[in-house]
Amino acid sequence: MPTPLSLDLAYISELVSEADITAMAPEVLDALKSLLNHTGRGSDYLGWINLPFDAEKQVAEIKKAAKKFSSCESVVSVGIGGSYLGIKATIEALGGSDKIHYAGNHLSPTSFNKLMKDLNPKKTGIVVISKSGTTTEPAVAFRILKTWVEKAVGKKKAKGLIVAVTDASKGALKALADHEGFQTFVIPDDVGGRYSVLTPVGLLAIAAAGYDIAGLLKGAQAAAKDTQSHDLPNNLSARYAAARFLLYKKGKLTEVLANFRPELHYVSEWWKQLFGESEGKEGQGLFPASVDLTTDLHSMGQYLQEGRRNLLETMIWVAKEEKDIAIPKDKDDREGLNFLAGKKLSWVNEQAMKGTAAAHRDGGLPVIRLTLDEISEYSLGYLYYFFEMACGISGTLLGINPFDQPGVEAYKKNMFALLGKKGYEALTAELKAKGV
Ligand code: PA5
Secondary structure: OOOOEEEEOHHHOOOOOHHHHHHOHHHHHHHHHHHHOOOOOOHHHOHHHOHHHHHHHHHHHHHHHHHHHHHOOEEEEEOOHHHOHHHHHHHHHOOOOOOEEEEOOOOOHHHHHHHHHHOOHHHEEEEEEEOOOOOHHHHHHHHHHHHHHHHHHOHHHHHHOEEEEEOOOOOHHHHHHHHHOOEEEEOOOOOOHHHOOOOHHHHHHHHHOOOOHHHHHHHHHHHHHHHOOOOHHHOHHHHHHHHHHHHHHOOOOEEEEEEOOHHHHHHHHHHHHHHHHHHOOOOOOOEEEEEEOOHHHHOOHHHHHHOOOOEEEEEEEEOOOOOOOEOOOOOOOOOOOHHHOOOEHHHHHHHHHHHHHHHHHHOOOOEEEEEEOOOOHHHHHHHHHHHHHHHHHHHHHHOOOOOOOHHHHHHHHHHHHHHOOOOOHHHHHHHHHOOO
């Protein structure tokens, strides 16, 4: 299967050389083996490793469920974090969708009211996604939307337009879905939220948007084969993980993911969750940040070029555009742009990328360069798995558990206490005493 991704480490070589990466090989290999053999920390959450192959069996069923929504004008995908970002990342990268909308990813009434004003409840389906089934944002959003749709079309018809994606047996959403008779899809126990884009969490809404979920899995399968390889010089995930680990050890504490295609904005958001939640624990981890270029060169460019030198940058360049634009010639040429007449916009973008990468490197910002051959279901599937494997290796190198997220509980507990949830009375009193 073709490899749609390449990795270039030339622009980090002043800090991390090929010899440094080669010297890391035994540690990287141990990390890779501990993932593949399920012997490392968090080994209960390694279902994502085989997911591209396992999920294939479900494609037909997922596509059938997605078809239910063909009579709908709109489908609201309700979820947050790992139950939201992979869907939005994929759909936006592939060209967007007028049909798919999002809720449950915030608590803003203004945004919610706008959504309900824009959509027709008589023609709206709902995919509600929550692995735990107890997350407040999607639970509240689902209650509001379900009531809104039921009021418009009646409980019976609404039931046919709601699909729940949740745990096989646990959680309030599972209990509610069983009680109401909604169709359900299961999120496997051994796949964490941020690794779940290739489960029904991601696949159902992506299929409802009309994109090719089998292609996504094919790309991920190719990446699985490449990145499970012990041939480390050719294993891109291993090389990327080693490079960023060595840069981290040299004081590069923030990794900025930069793209040159606005459609990739949410891929960066997905990437931030993947690495931030996986590595940011026990006082460790690179802080994942992102910029959209060239847009942010006019806002963040100054910092990237000359700010604190504790950053590293990972650039994603996409080699092929679906449809290019030639810059027109103008007979007056008042803005002096005729030197570009006839040139393709993608070529101009490429020169911006090359110029930026060189300027950043020369300014002391090491740049890891990734090139994706195009944006397609196949290449995105490859990219997701490439990052997931790199993240698993990287977290293992740090010695932390890359698959749990104990830190997200702290705010949740406080919020429940402040909302007056049963069982949190002592914490409510404690927070009040602290003046919260
Ligand atoms: O990666 C994670 O585990 C989290 O970010 C979750 O995806 C997020 O909190 C949503 O959780 P749930 O799907 O249980 O509603």
